[in-house]
Amino acid sequence: MNYMISGKNIDVTEGLKQAIYDKLGRLEKFFAEDTNAQVTLSVEKERQKIEVTIPMKGHIVRAEQVSDDMYVSIDMVAEIIERQVVRYKKKIIDQSQDAAFFQDRFLEEEDIEDDEIQIIRSKRFAVKPMYPEDACVQMELLGHSFYVFRNAETNEVNVVYKRKGSTYGLIEPEF
Numbered sequence: 348m349n350y351m352i353s354g355k356n357i358d359v360t361e362g363l364k365q366a367i368y369d370k371l372g373r374l375e376k377f378f379a380e381d382t383n384a385q386v387t388l389s390v391e392k393e394r395q396k397i398e399v400t401i402p403m404k405g406h407i408v409r410a411e412q413v414s415d416d417m418y419v420s421i422d423m424v425a426e427i428i429e430r431q432v433v434r435y436k437k438k439i440i441d442q443s444q445d446a447a448f449f450q451d452r453f454l455e456e457e458d459i460e461d462d463e464i465q466i467i468r469s470k471r472f473a474v475k476p477m478y479p480e481d482a483c484v485q486m487e488l489l490g491h492s493f494y495v496f497r498n499a500e501t502n503e504v505n506v507v508y509k510r511k512g513s514t515y516g517l518i519e520p521e522f
Contacts, residue, residue: 348375348382355389357417363388366418370425371399377432388417397424405477408432408488431488466517467510482507483515 352359352367367386374384378401385400395417401408410427412420466479476499477485486494486507493508498519506518 348372348378348380348384350384350386352386352388355387357388357390359388363417363421366421370421371428374425374428374432377429390417395420397421399424399428401428405481406485406488410490427490431490434487465514466507467514469517469519476502479505479507479517 348371350367350371352364371384371386382401382403385398385402387398389396389398393415394413395415396411396413397417397420398411399409408428408431410424410431412424412427414420414423466483476497478499479496482494482496482505485496486492486509493506495504495506497503498505501519504520508516508518510516
């Protein structure tokens with residue numbers, strides 16, 4: 348992986364860089380060698396924050412973590428990204444454009460359970476073309492509770508949102 352490390356209100360020391368390489372380095376087993384990872388470290392009033400963004404064609408894997416210690420934040424953000432990638436491995440592999448971003452041996456592993464996406468509630472309501480299931484995957488990868496997208500089938504603006512109990516809802520516009 349290629350790391351682009353920057354700091355806001357903090358000097359990025361060699362120790363911090365080494366911690367990033369060590370902790371995020373364990374993610375390299377998932378991603379191809381030419382995958383870029385944008386790492387931003389920042390400090391605001393005793394809060395040590397790290398943001399990691401890994402752009403892929405059609406998706407973004409992103410996590411941020413805040414704590415009192417930057418090294419603890421680095422540990423936690425690496426765990427979050429690993430959980431995201433492992434959890435959504437099957438869904439991401441099904442989209443052939445994303446498979447190139449992962450290493451072949453990771454794609455061939457069969458030990459991960461597949462969480463089915465079930466949209467259990469639809470609403471009518473008065474923006475990148477994709478299917479609703481893909482929008483749910485993107486929403487989860489970003490760690491958001493909703494995601495606005497242009498439906499590839501209807502070409503209309505839709506919103507997917509996360510409900511209690513790991514279920515999903517879809518809002519369709521009505522003009």
